[in-house]
């Protein structure tokens with residue numbers, strides 16, 4: 001840590017940690033686990049975003065497996081080149097929507113590598129059982145195509161049948177090589193592929209889309225926890241999203257599902273509490289014909305509104321959620337408006353990395369005159385306002401996916417079910433105790449994450465057994481203890 005702390009520039013810390021991960025993996029994980037709050041912003045958002053942007057020029061050795069269009073017809077052979085035979089979790093991207101930074105092509109590899117480092121450090125999945133994969137179908141990022149250090153295919157993205165065929169070959173090869181119980185986590189695909197891939201493979205493979213499903217579980221947990229501060233039940237709140245893509249509609253759907261289950265109301269009804277704004281304005285029924293499939297359920301009756309501020313004034317949400325990938329969109333006027341009709345507005349600025357956050361923590365607290373309950377996708381330091389210190393929480397799927405994946409792995413689950421997401425979410429919400437509420441936090445600190453992950457894993461595994469989706473039989477009696485016993489720890493053996 002002393003060495004890492006010598007570096008002033010976060011990207012240099014990232015590079016030093018990458019070298020450490022390659023040189024002494026056990027020490028890397030020991031550092032990460034013991035200093036999780038300090039190192040998370042380096043191996044994960046925001047620094048991992050910068051690392052992906054500059055990936056070509058900081059590249060040393062491949063840390064994951066690249067599968068390119070050139071390998072069409074040979075994907076199984078390529079998979080067999082990976083030296084580990086037992087793989088439990090794959091995180092795969094095609095690099096088209098890296099955080100809120102857009103299409104970074106092959107340079108998106110930093111994301112699967114970073115996510116899997118968290119699978120090990122936060123969720124205890126053995127490093128050797130983690131496989132980062134980037135599928136290289138080209139990039140539409142002109143700057144990268146012209147960059148002499150770009151490491152990927154120098155061509156525009158392929159789409160349509162060629163794309164679908166490569167993905168299909170990949171999905172079959174993974175199952176053939178690693179069996180039915182390997183978890184495939186889709187990460188940072190653009191939404192025009194993400195929803196289709198999830199829909200296509202969720203009945204045949206153990207697949208999980210972190211941006212749609214993991215984000216949904218973490219946000220639902222934060223909102224449920226926040227209700228203890230704000231008051232009211234979930235069904236009494238009104239939600240407005242800026243951004244109606246994977247994160248926005250994924251969260252909206254899980255909230256609607258939870259309200260539906262709690263109030264025994266059809267989900268078609270509970271969706272009416274939730275409104276979304278996209279780049280064209282409020283999603284309303286008059287736009288229905290031109291909307292992408294995943295937005296259609298959110299097209300409620302309302303006159304068209306083309307901007308967020310007017311939507312806030314018209315809808316009067318109690319919860320405002322940013323999932324647009326565009327920074328500084330929660331302006332002073334927007335935050336003042338939402339604070340004018342809420343004693344304690346709940347404001348979540350989910351977009352990553354920090355540069356894309358809809359507002360800063362300081363802006364949220366200052367413009368709401370210290371009344372906002374605020375959390376963000378990338379971390380912000382505590383803020384002092386009017387002599388009081390406010391500690392913003394981090395609303396990031398990193399709270400969910402490591403424990404969620406561990407739960408699937410230890411139960412030998414063969415499919416993901418929405419009820420497992422609700423189970424993970426409930427478990428996380430239950431970890432927020434009074435001492436955190438007093439600081440305004442709606443998530444527990446990451447320093448407790450391994451314990452939290454073990455509880456999430458146990459809850460998810462319990463649900464897998466209940467649903468008949470678990471294959472590890474008999475069911476362990478104490479699932480928390482069992483989860484803990486399965487977790488990798490970076491300790492050295494004692495030799496006599």
Ligand SMILES: NC(=O)C1=CN([C@@H]2O[C@H](COP(=O)(O)OP(=O)(O)OC[C@H]3O[C@@H](n4cnc5c(N)ncnc54)[C@H](OP(=O)(O)O)[C@@H]3O)[C@@H](O)[C@H]2O)C=CC1
Pocket residue numbers: 097098099100101190191210211212215218242243244245246247248277278279280322323324325326329350351352353356376377378395396397398
């Ligand atoms: N905190 C967390 O754990 C997570 C955070 N994220 C972050 O959320 C962001 C979005 O991700 P994701 O949902 O996958 O992305 P998508 O591309 O799927 O969705 C983005 C949405 O934002 C809308 N949008 C874009 N620009 C504007 C604008 N100027 N005004 C209003 N709406 C706009 C888009 O509109 P249109 O449809 O019209 O193009 C689209 O609906 C990213 O920054 C990502 O890092 C994602 C997952 C997890």
Ligand SMILES: CC(=O)C(=O)O
Pocket residue numbers: 045098099100188210211351352377396397398
């Ligand atoms: C956190 C995450 O998954 C994202 O920003 O895409």
Ligand SMILES: [Mg+2]
Pocket residue numbers: 099187188210211
């Ligand atoms: Mg993501």
